Amino acid sequence: MIKKYSWTIIFSLFLSLLICCKPKYNNKTAKKPNIILINVDDLGWKDLGVMGSSYYETPNINALAKQGLTFTNAYAGAANCAPSRACLISGLNTPRHGVFTVSPSDRGHKKTRKLIPIQNTKHLNNSIYTLPEMLKSSGYLTANFGKWHVGANPNKQGIDYNIGGSDRGNPGKDGYFSPYNIDFIKNGPNGEYLTDRLTNEAITFMQKAKDTSFFVYLPYYSVHTPLLGKRKLIEKYKNKKGDNKQNNATYAAMIESMDENVGKVLHALKAYNLEKNTLVIFTSDNGGIRQISNQDPLRAGKGSYYEGGIRVPLIIKWPKHITPNTVSHQIVSQLDFYPTLQAITKPKKSNTLLDGIDLNPILHGETTKVRELYFHFPVYLQNYSKGNDGSRDPLFRTRPGSVIISGSWKLHHYYEDNALELYNLKDDLSEQHNLADLNPQKTKELYKKLDAWRLKTNAPTPTEKNPYYSSDFEKDKIISFNK
Template structure:
């Protein structure tokens, strides 16, 4: 067993200090232990890429990647905003399994507009969770994360050996995309250095350091989360380009372009080191995009909503020789599926990963048929509106109110807890979720109600029902009218 020394930031010495730690390296045959790369862009919308249909954003490197792997057109985040989605992805468990439902407090919005008392929220993934990183660590992988973590104070406590830039923070802060930085566990670069560039350079250094051994590279860019800050030269470029259909912000397009450029740099390094063939690579987003910034037409709404625009995300998986280049699928998947898929392809025998709720997707890679399963979301909390006129959410005050969702086949049912009401949509005919069929398709509605109720009972999902004594219906109606008339 060899010993490799790796530079890593220590939370005890704060972000500007580095220490050397000795890590045992277990060498496996490259054919049986592929490298794992997971690129997770923050708030990147389903249609914010060239290969997903955007005519405004320019993503040549990601378009090339899509042509080398499999594109999933019905890929979902397990939650509609940052922390719960990441907690689901890293734990392989749905929100009731870890209790992370939102970011910070579950009592969002004005108290007088909340009809019930929401379920309390857990800020961080419990330490007892056997994360994807812990599983890979126990199977001989060296794990590095470079960017946004957001599900505890330090990813080194959740199975990573190396951490640059990851902590509880959910965004880089005001002005934070250029050095000097405002995030944790990172040294400032030259003044004006761009954070997306820096994280990629750190990730590339990690790959070069560990090229002889199986590694797990998690690259969760802070981009394209607010504050919207692109490089000036790219903003000027997109200022000269015509946009449309809700995709026309030059500063946001500049951020997307920088992500694309840096993914291209990483892919070039994999090629130069001859690692591409033995690297299983996932590219995705943690949730839907913010509709006030970029429309995802024909999908409704955006980040924070459980309509399609808030949870449908871009997804490409590449594994040369195992996944047919240029393949596509409409098979519905979620980011909870990554964990069991990776566990399967590395042939891990790990007792701690027995409670995974996702699905091993590896049969799809060989074009085998798989039986579609229902997908569930549970959000027993409130999330207030960004822009009432743009959000396309439940109502002008909230992107979503407490409820659960199930998708089975082409049918999708929303259950809202405040009034025990339902919305039913045929996604095949109505991906924009505009025509509520709950009163017309009662047999399908009732089947899905029973399915959703049974799932909630099986996972012990909390369903809040206590009335909020502060709720004021007249105040709520006045505020709705005020928002609509602004």
């Protein structure tokens, strides 16, 4: 086990060896832009000052937004951790890689599930040509600092250097403070904060790799549960007035620590004279947990395919390419990161099968045509133990279904009852008014597109009835939950 050895020493020696063996860029050859992708875990769409929060304090991310382009209609590839990250790293939508949820797929009480769900694939298959592998083909050094969650070892999926990333989905009990529970990391001093440590490791890598082109993937474990923040910050927010939507002092402390560390990364870019040639992407892997931080007007939260589960913050900064302090309302997806970075870096080996689009025209201020986004979730994801988060029923964050977003229109199709829900997000961002019966023409149009996409991607659909299902048991559970 790597934990038994001084990973920092091994890492530094290995890094120095590879960098000295890399071809040097001369002044006649423009160095490809460095890429930093910060992917926060479970950060909600409205959990930043720049996105409208008055309780959480995020001055460094607010400053990043002033230096770059903020997207108001950005979406994750899926509504919870593993499938979202699999989509981002592979550039493929869920039917193509089979990672639909955090295993298993039959979550929730068996007597409340009408269908037998599609079997889930736990990790990305190592045969998939990943984003880091593509960037390696472009001459990049690649590094991961934090939650990987799409395989047991990032080194087998295109990452040269890895600190803290494996198949773990959270840091475990008391895991935000050293001694740590995660893999591929050496314990720091007792009480060291994990978010600080991952940032310091990333900055060390950047300093050592500054003479070549590098890709830093910084997927913080924060702000995923268990909620653990620094004591002084928790006390600060206990003394700050929130509201009935955002008022969790520990969660606020975690956000501030994350923001502070984003600031450290941005400061390091300036200190190492890397800022002008570095593209920075800041986002979250899925929507926030509604019971922790309400995302109104968005409905529901993490795990749901209503807007609260899939709409995420997104800021991109790229000096001399992106106009500072700008906002885009165009629909974009984390599936777009792969084709966008591939177009920028021009690898020797390109990936020809990708489900996103090249965002470079949008980054340079152009308006693109209306596009469709698709989501496929043929499995079950049970509710949280406390409170109804605005899902269709209180027992599940979502039941099996698919979704299409086309411009301002959004159609849900649920498999258990073959129900259709149509919303106009321009007029009804909260998804409260189902227009499926009032606008049958639009419903039919979007359903036809959704069905064609499912056929094109060989999306598996659950059809087999669950013999354990009991409508009486389900009704009793719902009544009990609502008491």
